[in-house]
Amino acid sequence: MTTNLENLGKLLAVLSTIKTPSFVRILNYTNDQGEISNHTINLGASYGNAKQKDAEFMSENSNIAAFNFGSISPTISRLAWAEMQKALLNPSQETINRSEAQTDAFITVCPNVRVHKETGRVFIYGFQVSKEILLKGVYNVVNSSDKTIAKNIIRKELKATKFKNLAFDKLNSVKVKGEELEITVG
Numbered sequence: 725m726t727t728n729l730e731n732l733g734k735l736l737a738v739l740s741t742i743k744t745p746s747f748v749r750i751l752n753y754t755n756d757q758g759e760i761s762n763h764t765i766n767l768g769a770s771y772g773n774a775k776q777k778d779a780e781f782m783s784e785n786s787n788i789a790a791f792n793f794g795s796i797s798p799t800i801s802r803l804a805w806a807e808m809q810k811a812l813l814n815p816s817q818e819t820i821n822r823s824e825a826q827t828d829a830f831i832t833v834c835p836n837v838r839v840h841k842e843t844g845r846v847f848i849y850g851f852q853v854s855k856e857i858l859l860k861g862v863y864n865v866v867n868s869s870d871k872t873i874a875k876n877i878i879r880k881e882l883k884a885t886k887f888k889n890l891a892f893d894k895l896n897s898v899k900v901k902g903e904e905l906e907i908t909v910g
Contacts, residue, residue: 735892738900739848740834742767748850752858752896759861763890767836769851774883781882782809791877796870804874838889847889848898 739748745768754760781787785805793801830838830847838847868876879885 749899757861765850
């Protein structure tokens with residue numbers, strides 16, 4: 725039987741060779757809130773291209789019609805749209821600084837693997853194509869305003885928000901390039 729360290733090494737070796745977009749299936753991933761889920765991640769997808777597509781989408785005011793805001797008033801929905809549009813198309817210096825700080829928090833080992841500088845945690849980074857929740861986690865209840873809820877509805881449809889970091893220490897099983905690697909958590 726292959727040890728966990730050997731499988732992690734194999735996984736790192738395989739991930740480091742991916743140059744073009746490739747799909748990776750992560751099974752039974754357990755996040756920090758105890759949620760267990762399966763993910764399909766596209767490694768090698770361009771975050772810059774996703775941001776560009778989001779900007780194009782948000783620049784067309786007619787695209788707001790594609791959203792179902794439920795009981796949120798049209799006035800609040802349009803305000804949320806306008807604020808997100810402004811932030812995406814003309815980011816403030818604060819937003820730029822926050823984005824740079826987030827980028828600076830990681831060391832890229834290879835295009836699909838990053839290490840958080842402070843914690844030393846290793847992450848697979850890529851575009852989440854799908855997520856299937858197997859067991860719900862325990863999350864704090866958040867009482868958001870209608871405007872925040874509307875912004876969250878919009879965010880769910882944007883491409884750049886689908887880029888995810890999945891921690892190596894939370895992996896259970898990864899299928900990449902036809903090979904499934906079992907990873908023992910803990």
